[in-house]
Amino acid sequence: MNAHIGDDAALYALGALDDAERAAVDAHVAGCAACAGLLGEAERDATRLFACEPQHHVAPPARVRVQSTWTRWRATVSAVAAILIVGFLPSLYLWQQNRSMNAAMNAQAAAMHRLASASFRSADFSGRRARVMYARDGSWYVVIVRDARRALRVVWMHDGNAIDLGAAVPHGNVAMLYLPHSHVMHRLALMEGGRVVAEAQLAYESKSQP
Amino acid sequence: MTARAATLPPPGFGPLLRRSGGSVQVSSADESLEEGFAAHRRWAFDAAYRRYFPLLYSSAYNVLGNAEDARDCVHDALARVWRSPHAYTRARGAVRSFLVVCVRNEAISRVRASGRRTRLAERLAAEPHEHDELRITDTLERDRVRAALAALPPEQRTPLELAYYGGKTHTEISRELDAPLGTVKSRIAIGLRKLAAALGEP
Ligand SMILES: [Zn+2]
Numbered sequence: 001m002n003a004h005i006g007d008d009a010a011l012y013a014l015g016a017l018d019d020a021e022r023a024a025v026d027a028h029v030a031g032c033a034a035c036a037g038l039l040g041e042a043e044r045d046a047t048r049l050f051a052c053e054p055q056h057h058v059a060p061p062a063r064v065r066v067q068s069t070w071t072r073w074r075a076t077v078s079a080v081a082a083i084l085i086v087g088f089l090p091s092l093y094l095w096q097q098n099r100s101m102n103a104a105m106n107a108q109a110a111a112m113h114r115l116a117s118a119s120f121r122s123a124d125f126s127g128r129r130a131r132v133m134y135a136r137d138g139s140w141y142v143v144i145v146r147d148a149r150r151a152l153r154v155v156w157m158h159d160g161n162a163i164d165l166g167a168a169v170p171h172g173n174v175a176m177l178y179l180p181h182s183h184v185m186h187r188l189a190l191m192e193g194g195r196v197v198a199e200a201q202l203a204y205e206s207k208s209q210p
Numbered sequence: 211m212t213a214r215a216a217t218l219p220p221p222g223f224g225p226l227l228r229r230s231g232g233s234v235q236v237s238s239a240d241e242s243l244e245e246g247f248a249a250h251r252r253w254a255f256d257a258a259y260r261r262y263f264p265l266l267y268s269s270a271y272n273v274l275g276n277a278e279d280a281r282d283c284v285h286d287a288l289a290r291v292w293r294s295p296h297a298y299t300r301a302r303g304a305v306r307s308f309l310v311v312c313v314r315n316e317a318i319s320r321v322r323a324s325g326r327r328t329r330l331a332e333r334l335a336a337e338p339h340e341h342d343e344l345r346i347t348d349t350l351e352r353d354r355v356r357a358a359l360a361a362l363p364p365e366q367r368t369p370l371e372l373a374y375y376g377g378k379t380h381t382e383i384s385r386e387l388d389a390p391l392g393t394v395k396s397r398i399a400i401g402l403r404k405l406a407a408a409l410g411e412p
Binding site: 006011013014016017018019021030033034039043047048052053055058124127 | 264265267268269271272277280281296297299301302303304306307308310311314315317318319322323324325351352354355370373374377378379380381383392395396398399402403405406409410
């Protein structure tokens with residue numbers, strides 16, 4: 001673990017390490033100036049190569065957005081919340097007759113509250129602009145799908161089975177499903193018309209860690 | 211001194227300016243940028259972002275193949291750098307190549323996660339039909355890289371090409387070439403050093 005990085009410097013600079021190997025190099029060079037220098041040289045070499053590639057032009061945004069991905073997703077979540085609240089307000093008059101809708105509204109409010117207050121993990125779905133944000137212990141999940149035109153089924157891929165968890169129904173062009181009480185799930189998928197269109201792998205902290 | 215003052219960048223364009231005891235000093239731009247970056251100064255971060263954005267963006271685009279993903283990738287990579295204040299130390303050398311490699315690695319991770327091929331791999335596969343898309347300077351540069359690669363012995367060139375154009379990990383390359391991991395690593399390392407020397411300063 002504490003070995004000097006050696007030839008891994010070149011692999012790091014060329015992008016030939018996987019995420020875990022790269023993290024190990026990062027951790028080592030943070031405390032080893034010799035290896036940091038070696039890595040810097042490899043990065044300079046690789047950049048000479050990258051600088052020969054075709055140039056693409058775009059105006060940079062005026063300011064740096066130093067924000068987490070969550071901050072960007074939060075705008076989406078707030079938009080959903082606004083739509084839900086506006087959409088559901090008339091139903092307040094009917095709430096006694098429509099307790100399920102009232103429950104849905106409460107659930108959405110609870111999801112907002114969860115995301116705003118608790119620390120959580122997140123994973124992107126491959127194949128769709130979608131993301132799941134979930135509790136570190138897998139006790140709750142919020143699935144958000146951008147650019148959703150139709151309702152999508154959210155399913156848990158488990159032991160070769162696809163277990164239906166519910167529908168993410170679009171409001172505007174964003175669909176959302178909140179699962180307040182759950183257990184640990186490692187693979188989620190989105191289905192449209194009976195077909196899996198996107199999948200996400202969820203990671204949890206290993207129990208063996210101190 | 212007046213001639214010098216006239217060349218000062220506008221206020222807010224951070225790194226070239228350093229305030230000391232009320233007077234503005236012009237210091238070696240790159241040195242102060244590196245120092246500021248190592249000290250996790252916001253101005254250095256902003257300045258590096260402005261200065262290197264075109265290169266970072268192109269670098270991401272060449273892996274991801276579209277503007278929106280490229281922009282997202284640059285932002286995510288830079289946000290991550292900003293959130294880890296100890297990622298960059300002075301021993302690392304130039305901030306420019308540090309950031310380029312950060313963005314590049316972020317882009318490659320994304321491509322791997324999505325199971326797609328890199329833009330470079332697609333371009334390679336699409337040839338020779340894609341020529342008109344390339345500008346002349348790009349073609350010249352590409353030929354320069356080709357020539358430098360061709361000058362390498364095949365045992366160094368092949369793993370290097372699999373890493374660079376193919377976006378493959380060293381584990382995949384060693385499996386594909388049926389060569390020991392250590393051998394593959396050292397050949398890529400030697401190959402990269404020679405290639406950079408042949409390409410010269412960017
Ligand atoms: Zn070391």
